[in-house]
Amino acid sequence: MAPRKKVLLKVIILGDSGVGKTSLMNQFVSKKFSNQYKATIGADFLTKEVVVDGRTITMQIWDTAGQERFQSLGVAFYRGADCCVLTFDVNNAKSFETLDSWRDEFLVQASPRDADNFPFIVLGNKVDVEEGKRMVSQKRALQWCQMKGGIPFFETSAKEALNVEAAFQTIAKNALQQEDEVEMSFPDPIDLNAQNQRDPGCGC
Template identity: 50%
Template sequence: MVLALPCPGVGSVPFHLGQGKLLGALFLPVLLQLSVLLLQLPRALLLFFHPGSASQTKTPRAALATWMTDVCFLVTVTLEESVPWTLPETTVSPEQIALGPPPRPAAMSGKSLLLKVILLGDGGVGKSSLMNRYVTNKFDSQAFHTIGVEFLNRDLEVDGRFVTLQIWDTAGQERFKSLRTPFYRGADCCLLTFSVDDRQSFENLSNWQKEFVYYADVKDPEHFPFVVLGNKIDKLERQVSTEEARAWCMENGNYPYLETSAKDDTNVTVAFEEAVRQVLAVEEQLEHCMLGHTIDLHSSSKSGSSCC
């Protein structure tokens, strides 16, 4: 039997049951990250059994707990989200599965449109909370940092268009760069996110923008739909003003800027709907340009006959 399994950065890969080599390729990123975590185990154990060690930055129990949490969440999230194993309904034949999903509908066809949106930003700015608030309408103040990538889907209607929004939440830590960057390809919009109470997260927006453009292989960065989100406006002490954030957006591409709060559910729905509008606007402009460059064969034939 042949199945089509989604492979990051490659697309659907035909999988014959019994081929262990392909499974090894799919889990190679996981094994690489686990090897890094295993190298950190001796230091975590040292801090745990010898609390008086020099240059200790965490409590012994916190150091060991952090290491164990990284391992568990890396395996769990990668298996459940990065490589989905959900098979189609039994009414679908193996031949249809091997052919992969149907082609993506055109922007103006009137059918439901699948859009891939990437949330980028420093760790701890609230990307996961924004995604969960929008899709599940829940907020968890004790949520762990994302390990690798996660994604959720939501169907919505924007300006009369039915859209399936596929939201990808990425890890903000540098050590997970090799796990997140393969998922940038194929994105229709990027939500650059920072926290208004963390100035460093705001200053790193340019780095996130450049990283996305490079690894997503964006052909026309000047017209790619970016949306900037200033999250955690529920915090009392701000380090980044609204005016400063809007000025950055104007200087770097005239991007839409929205201030959000996943905790209070402020502008969360508006932010994702704005992302959809930006994508639809870009695709409508492209379609208009294509229609403007069509050739009228009837007019050309008449002009040719007059010359004879």
């Protein structure tokens, strides 16, 4: 059996400025957290190898700027994405309310082949902040995810590394599924040629 080729999965993290996109990525890739907030300019990416169902895959995780003035850069970064992570801060209601526009914007810019089944994941970050400051309940977030076709949802804390690993494992798994389905829908041209040689269909 021929060894499977190495898989590179492109993952885009979207959400308002300050929800913790960079912190989540850094926590997952390098197990580091910083209290210093520095806005991402444009976009940045990190890679990490993970094992999913016995396959080693490389995740290329793109962290994008949440400020509107950088959103015009979206097209170049969104194209070719295998999964999109929508992130909000559970202590900031507005960051949750903009998930719709982030999702719609991504679908317009990325133009995935099968928009209805494209894998999204929602992360409600900063659950380490005291309960009294929380503005978005788990129930409300889950309802939104259900309305959008059952998007997986995780409550995370980049600071305490809560659910970060589990969330990215699900991201990798769903992105890999998407990648496999795309491959299956494009038959290998060599096989087609071989088929034609075996069965020229000339009727002679």
